[in-house]
Amino acid sequence: MKATIYHNPMCGTxxxxxxxLENEGADIDVVEYLKAPPSRDELQRLYLRAGITPRQGLRDKEPLAVELGLTDPSVSDGVILNAMMEHPILIQRPLVETEKGVRLCRPQDEVRQIL
Structure with a gap:
């Protein structure tokens, strides 16, 4: 099975x-999203396929999210996506995509739903 993981090697989850993914024998494409962030369109596509909003994909505990005012409920998804493009650290991880779907794998066992 082919899988793409939007990965931060500094993150335990x-x-x-x-x-x-490795233990399940997946053919893995590892994207270190802090070095090579997905495009805005790609991130929107991933969130749509995962059934979540950009707000749900926001690392809202990241101090920068608070500093930029992104935790305010009145901030639009478009503004959140734009901030993620400028500051990829705001993208919650890991996102995993397989032919069965996309999951924000927090906790990590969420990945099993799409294997």
Missing amino acids: SRKTLEI
Whole structure:
């Protein structure tokens, strides 16, 4: 099975999710999204396929999210996506895509739903 993981190697949950994919024998494309962030259109597509909003994909505990006012409920998804493009650290991880769907794998066992 082919899988793409939007990964941060510094994140324990992301590392554990990658380990699950490896143990399941997936053919994995690892995208270190802090070095090579997805385009705005790609991120929108992933969120749509996962059934979540950009707000749900926001790392709202990231100090920058608070500093930029992104945790205010009145901020639109478009503004959140634009901020994610400028500051990829705001993208919650790990996102995993397979032919069965996309999941924001928090906790890491969420990945099993799309294997």
